[in-house]
Amino acid sequence: MKMTGFTKSLGLTMLAAMLVLSACSGGGGNGGNGENAGTGNGSGESDAPAGDTTLSIMWWGTDARHEATQKALEIYTKQNPGVTFKPEFMAWDAFWQKLPTLAASKTITDVLQMDAAYIQEYVARGQLEDLSDIDLSGIVDPSVIENLSIDGKLYGIPLSQNAQGLAFNKVELDQYGIPHPHKDWTYDEFFQWARDARAKLPEGKYPIGDTSTWDGFNYYQTAMGKPPIMSDGGKTFTLDKDLFMKFYQTYEEFRKDQIVPPAEKASAFLENDPQADPMASGVVMTRGATTGSVGALEQLMPGKVGVVNLPTGPAGGGWAQSTIFLSVSANSKNKDEAKKFVKWFIEDKEAGQALGTTRGIPINPEIYAELEPTLEDKDKLGKQIYDLSLDKALPFYSPAAGFSEWVDTYRKEMEAVSFGQQSIEEAFEKIDKMGKELAAKAGG
Template sequence: MGKRWLKSKGWAMLTLAVVLTMTACSSNSGGGGNQGAEPSSATETAAAGGASEAATTLSIMWWGSDVRHEATKKALDIYSQQFSNVKFKPEFMAWDAYWQKLPTLAASKSITDVLQMDAAYIQEYVSRGQLEDLSDIDLSGIVDPNVLKNLQINGKLYGIPLSQNAQGFAYNKTELEQLGIPLPHKDWTYDEFFQWARDARAKLPEGKYPIGDTSSWDGFNYYQTAMGKPPIMSDGGKTFTLDKELFMKFYGIYDDFRKNKIVPPAELAASFLENDPQADPMASGVVLTRGATTGSVSALEQLMPGKLGVVNLQTGPAGGGWAQSTIFLSVSANSKNKEEAKKFVKWFITDQEAGKALGLTRGLPINPEIFKQLEPTLEAKDLLGKEIYDMSVDKALPFYSPAAGFSEWVDTYKKEMDAVSFGQQSIEDAFNKIDKLGKELAAKAEKS
């Protein structure tokens, strides 16, 4: 993502509109910002030859690279051309700056009319009452019903999904075929995955491994939810569920895998760096599989052109993995232009001219018609991402992000499970520490 702030261009006033000026937060700390932008939430009736039309300025903010910035500004121009009564006050910045600024705007109830939102933060802003319910926007035929269902928070929709994304599994198709190892198949279960790894080990030379190790919380959360249990964190962190029986079983299997060289030794695994030509577990030729998302698989394909195959994440009785957008357009609950903002966010994912201007700047478009329009221009790396999404969507569970206030717990989880991998403590000892801290944080969240 771009690290510098950009200045947006001022927007010409409509010749027949008289716009009421209202003060709005328009400066960016750290030297960037959008100079000369019109204030937000300004509306007035402008008469012309007996007819009247409401002139509206929508404020909008997003994060991203320079390429995304320029593409989005083109889309805003298109909207203003199609709807001459609407103009925009845009703000755009890098990821870190965005999430530093948004809490300040939220505290003063001055969030822009429209804002880009991320799956990692949307629940937090919904719980604060900062985002408008968008459930009345009809997305039939635009977004897969299962995706919409998984995006709901307490039965309501607070973000219009922008892109197709999913958690999948990449494998070295070329090498597996050369070694006579069956390729992973769609909807494989966890039991099938574990047995596949055992069988593959028997056909591999020393120093190569069929799968990688796991020590992050989300790896186990995929397993726990696939088995029909609740996510580890729910209700904004007020409910904490770490199933001990499943935990001991899951990590017991990986403990056995370490002993039998089915996963790399801890010292080697610690040296891996994804998407590094020499240190990536797959690109280096050490491991034959690893997790990959719709958005990230393109980087791996560039390191291993023509060698990759993809499949959805392992499944259980309840399904498996996730397939949904992780980036959205939301509307501020405090916006004075809610109806126009709702109209705009639907247009953003349905207008073909806008879709052409935006391209892949926010990933593969969520709207199948827009994707079809772009498909002839896509590269192999992009099509692999689409394949992950298509394979995952029918079995997908919701995307679960860490609850607010659980960053310490996420770090502790990895630290304790790394200690297990290095043989420094037992699985049960790790469970007790992780479970204790999680319950403490949930109790704290309940009181807040």
């Protein structure tokens, strides 16, 4: 799920994005994402000779995911000599910038990676093929398929189990005598932990990052027992003003007390960049991470990463579910082969070995059982996030179709607050007004 925004915001706060979110799903996603983490940029085309069918495919992710996926494509061509691939891969942001253009021209690749943060939007556009006729019995738990169905149909084959959590620099926390975050901590405990940690950290280091994305607040609102901001396919919009003011007034206090980095510094952060990642650079002690994305952080700072679930409220907190999928374009001319391939992607054991945990915990339990004895520390961290999050997890809430502009507006308005350009209440009025208008339009 990079999942999406909150993976970045948690990543820059603690406090998902993750996720799109997932993914979503991670990091994310969100995910984050959530699944928002991605260091690799670029594209590649298969060197294999042209066969009877060429499947175009695109995905986002880290370099490790790119390399593993290309190995899997080679295995498929070896097993199915009549099929070759035209792959394209990139980082999260570049992927979601390109996909709307492809959708507008009806030239989406035959197969594409999809995130829970955006899948409903592309289903509503009629861009994704119904995959309900693919038999996933014995591969994917029926309850997972039921949770992922949209109007009774399946538009994405789930690739992994994912969860949004919080990564922390356990070595530096120990160095400064700061206790580690603990499982199932509440938001009140999280905020107090940040205040206490600030008192022990030297100048230029911060316990948590700031947050400006909608899902960061949505986690808080739903944890407090309120409805998600968007529900009923966007027909219902609920932005609780009292909770909104309380949440962001806390971060306003944190900016004044240097508990979070100043806005100028936060705006320059870039997740998974060795120099600019908020946590790997040693500036922020915590950031958001998903099951699928935390491995990239561990590689940047080996042996220093600990994980915990997101803060909770009376209703629970965070999410743990499938957020990242393979979908098939509704305009594909190779639908039958594409459907065969997406099932193979989660079913074939040789492919499972090649893909490893580059998209999180494999959805196929048989493949994960084979991988488990060989997992590296970076992969075990992803499993820890999932296990720690599961019992308190709430559903993963993706943006409703038609709310993409609102998601961007939310971030821009809250960034304006962090830079001191407007008040929290002014931002609320703009965000709330636009959300209600979109909900009315969806209902009409």
